[in-house]
Amino acid sequence: MHQLLKKLLHLVVVVLAVTLLTFVMTDRLPADVAAEINGRGATAADLGEVRERLGLNRPVLIRYASWLGDICRGKLGNSLATEQPVAESLRSHLPVTLELLFLSQLFALLLAIPAGIITAWRAGSRLDRLTGTFAFGCASLPNYALAMGLVLLFSLKLKLLPATGYTPMSVGLAANLKGFLLPAFAIALVEWVILMRVLRSDLIATLKEDFILLARCKGLPAWRILLVHALRPSLFTFITVLGMQAASLIGGAVIIETLFALPGIGRLLVNAIFAQDYPLIQGAVLLITLAYVLINFLVDLCYGLLDPRVRTGGADG
């Protein structure tokens, strides 16, 4: 419990530090948002008035403190550019990011888990080497290049899937999924490699354990040894990497979102930065950091589910 509390405190510090850093950094952006809002012919008095209204002439720490206060009262503020509530923008962009996240990780897992298990079971075989070579190639491929290749093949040449565009799930599930297929696959085909690698090497280590020898002595079939006995104790690094990948995709899949015109958090953030839309930037960063923290937390919980020794907090014996 003590460990959990310490972890929680650490994560709170990370959230505070990241949002503060964002505040300070966006404050250093050279362009003047007041001038942007007023347009070209604004007078100095106009600008001053806008700054006053937005509270831009206060020191950055004060503004951060007041923003934090607003957050605690549940207010994210309004976008400077569109005057829409920030919470509303985030809510409308989040489902796209989550769906992309879910599908890409699903594809990556579907590739990585079977490949990892088979290559560990038959380590050193021709199949293992072949998979390794293919994976090495995949990992050297930029995902934007892969995305463009997929678009060229499946959209432009074969005309099977749409090249860009997002259809909300409410319009039609099939159309919605079709739009996500290529971007999710472009992400997955690069990301499965590292997952496969860590699973393979951890599984190979586990398969050398005494309890696997005992399982073989029990006369269990190979699938049972692999899936019931060996897999679970081999998932630690795997879960850690999966968590890191998932965390980086929230707000991080900017290029893929741009290439496929998906309105996700990443694009929202980039557009907000280009438009110097401080409240929106802050809101998006807060969301991204909270997601990072949440996923970290979930990964820690998973450790406990995977290994009872973590759960009771006791050492061996």
Next chain:
Amino acid sequence: MVSSIPGLGRVVPMASPDLKKGFTFYAACGWLALVVLCALGAGLWPLPFTLDQIDSEHLAAWPGGEHLLGTDAMGRDVLVRLLFGSRVSLIVGSCAPLLGLGVGLLLGMPAAWCSGWSERLIMTCTDVILAFPALIFLLVFASILGPSLITITLGLGLLLSPRFIRVVRANTARFRKSEFVLAARISGAGEGSILLKEVLPNIMGPLLAYSLVVTGYVIVVEGALAFLGLSVPSPAPSWGGMIAAGRDVLEEAPHVAIIPMATMFLTVLAVNLLGDRLRGRYERS
């Protein structure tokens, strides 16, 4: 040693497939030597076209004929731009990891050596930067300094530092209680000189291997930044910029994007192979 820049993907140390050791190794070295040669000699060779020369007769021309690798949508020679563009990839790919390595050594070694508040401070800062959306950092950095080769090199180098700090710290900590360190301490060497003379030579190998892996990653990231207009400003060529520009004519003239893609892929593959070979060597010993 798995790490990622939130928002831009991850730095993945790989285990290379067990191919015919000799051939792939020499092929990778050969390819990298060729790229370096092209980058250095791009301005010296007599090329039929200049960098920004627009051939309006041949817009997005296919490879072959007058333009060996075709022209892009604006009628500029792809081969010439590829040659000059290699400079960006090479400079960013070599300088950013070196910068990260420098910062990593400067902060990571003390963090491993002295436990206590200074270690905790360094590691907490590292965590914060790791959790910080990399894009904001790079965008703000580019907005302040203006997008240029120096900006992205500096920006990426700083972004990579936390990872180097972690790797340096992990590698250094292994030697904290080792016998040769103890021996040096007994013979009266200061902690600073122990770190420099005894520990540094021992950790350089794994660190260089890690730097090579990071190099491949940085070359990829330069391309990603080009999509957001944050790489070297147009019309200066870079591989990433060429790929991004090729997106507009993907259907009519796919070679405009595919040629720089293939070049980048081969380069990253070669760097990864070398990094992996180096890593394998230090892991075994």
Next chain:
Amino acid sequence: MNGVDKQLLDIRDLTVELRDRRGPILPVDSVSFSLERGKTLAIVGESGSGKSMLCRAILGLVPSHGSILFNGHDTGKLSASEMNRIRGREIGVVLQNPLSSLNPVMTIASQIMEPMRCHLGLGARESREKALALMGAVGIPHPQERLSCYPHQLSGGMRQRVAIAIALACDPQLLIADEPTTALDVTVQSEILGLLSRLQQERNMSLILVSHDLGVVAGVADEIAVMYAGRIVELGPAGAIFERMRMRYTQALFDAIPRIDDPPHRRLPNIPDQPPDFAALPPGCRFAPRCASAGEICRNKYPPLVADGDERHSYACWFPCELKEAGR
């Protein structure tokens, strides 16, 4: 009962060939012995003498040649799934280290129930009841409470009892215990040994007990096979071996047993050097380089296994111990 039925296990010329970096090695080399139903065979030798590899070969876990007749079946001719059936159901195994041989992420109950559910097709309730009974039989107090425990919550001795319960789950005809007491405290060692021997008699199982310590097996073994560098160097009924041990290596192992009537601070005689490297075996007797009595012939020619009066006692030594010499 005819002669064939009396033998549970009959091994002829069993050889395990593994590929080392330096070439093929033979950790088990032309081993032959047989084991009757309800009897205990102890395999004794230093670590690295091929004992564990022999057990794995019997279980079909490493490729081997030679013949293994188990219950009249030639196990070399069985399919993988038939072999799996024999492994879990007919042969139970207890490994050396109970700390690492139980799966750390599975409950005690599920690990004991697993063979029953896989091989006997028992349902959850039935196998659970049987697991409880087994845990009682191997001397685990309060089995009901231990069912949902994980291995790390038990002591070493308890874990080894759990491992024995797992081995007995399907009522095997043969129990292979590979150094079952080596990793345990001395007091627990004798408990576990007593338990094994009691269970063996109650269930009329055959038992193969592997140990590096001749003293450990003295009270429980019916037959003893001494292994050195992959070969059996002396084989016979326990009584015959202890009374008239012939092979010099057996003698050396015997002398290494600490005795209660030893004078205080007596230095135990140890066997000099290490067992030979399988990749560089001497051409003659493999024990010759470490043997005080070795002569010219020992270094050049491997001694055959010869019978010693009693048909069932055989040894491989050019200069066997004189009878008065043996037993000290």
